[in-house]
Amino acid sequence: MGLTPITIGYVPLLDAAVLIAAQEQGFAEAEGLEFDLVRETSWANIRDRVAIGHFDLAHMLAPMPLSANLGLTPLDAQMIAPMALGLGGNAVTVSNAVWEQMRRAGAGPGVDAWQAGLALKRVIAARAKNGSPRLRLAVVHPESGHNYELRYWLAASGIDPRHDVEIVIVPPSFQPDALAAGRIDGYCVGEPFNSVAAARGIGRTVTTKSSIWRSSPEKVLGTRLQWAERYPERLGAILRAVTRAARWSGDPANREALARMLAREDRLGVSDAILMRALTGDLMLGRGENLKVDDFFIPYERAANFPWQSHALWFYAQMVRWGQASHSAGNAQIAARTYRPDLYRAALAGMGMAVPSANAKIEGALVEPTALGAQGGMLTLGPDGFFDGTQFDPDDLDAYIAAQSDLPAQ
């Protein structure tokens, strides 16, 4: 029996690492699979090529399967996310000029979300007063973790992301050039494109995803519901292979090998030295400042691969908050059911790897690492707090959405 070919699309970013490692380190082969990884240029292509069956699965923005099922996208294919590909990994970088203004307004050192947010608020207020144009900030896609964490951070800092700044879409790899050329003033993107700006001396990383919301979800493995129902054994084998690859990727002993693997011209095409920054959390913030962030990018620990339905519902709450989706009990149910912890749990049963027994949790409830009982052993979660101290209880979705509609005063 030969290997079963599986075609998987990915966008060249650090968190595609677990898929690339699954192929390169033999985890896929051990499950009888041959991964054909196809590099894609845009998230729209990823979404559409999964929908029409060119890709069996893909590296996807975590909110993307939700937006497909909520009817926000061109194609009607039903999508699911049976697994997450890691926690954290993004950061917000601004131009040197904006950083200079933020620094004078009290920002830095480090990447504290509160401090940076308050400084940015002062900068924006000063710019409005002297008639400077609004700051233009880029994210990678309207339905992306980047867009939601940036807006969440701005809003909690007293900045209205709809009026006080302009938020535009720029592909990840183009963002450093756009920043250098002055077309944008800052961006929220996944690695390596914050480190790239620091290395080029064109910007300063002001806060990280892990500082805005600790242990927050980023990419998922997305596929069509139809495909998952048709090939349950294949899907199970894929989830096991990718989970083993995630564990391998999260092991500090393998980081250098992983960085070299990803650096290749046909993969990310970014130097392994820059990739090591994000893998180790030893960040180069820019302007000569370095900072060690312990939970910058987590490929496996803290149940990083578990598709929490509370994550799906938080993304849904943000879609409602920013006017992309309308809130109804039916829509909330569609969102929650897009994430499939049941499939993940079933695939990993008997592997000796701990998987949470609950499908959802209160986000922001854990202030320190907490052990919990899980299928297959003990598991340590969190801390998972939002920087502004709020919590998200998925059982109290209506109240959360109502509270979020109170935007900062102008």
Added chain:
Amino acid sequence: MPQTLSILVVDDNRIRASIIEDGLREAGHAHVHVITEINEVAARIGEIAPDVVIIDLENPNRDMLEHFFALSRALQRPIAMFVDKADPGSIEAAVDAGVSAYVVDGLRKERVKPILDMAISRFRAFSRLREELAEAKSELENRKAIEKAKGILMRTRGLSEDEAYALLRRTAMNQNRKIAEIAQSLITAAGLLEP
């Protein structure tokens, strides 16, 4: 009537864009707009109000473009052209051709299909043109290399032009390689031996 459709072609490759544009015009579509610079789309989307947008799938700015459409409400719910549910074959063909087109919701398939077909065939024509050009270019370079290698052999070994060519050809046959490759190796080697 197809003539009433406003078609927007977004392509940073000017030559390809003009080939697609010509094809659409020849097919009787009068309202064809071509934009080669993505940042221009945001400014002009309102005035063009396209019924159909044709964009290369490989364009990484697709995400940006979708966002412009959503912002301007120019395309309420863009449908990828290759999403003809009844006909997965044409979807595959469109994607293979690298064409991704967006049409407004409700635009009937009969009106859209000729545009898609045209875009695909022009896209393929462009690909063919590019391949032929690349072939012609490499052919010219090969000929230049062979001329140069002959010159080196004539100078260093005192051979006639015919003898030099025969030697190159014989060596290529013996080594089961192309004459141009042998010529290139010879030029490289001669370069290394120069004082």
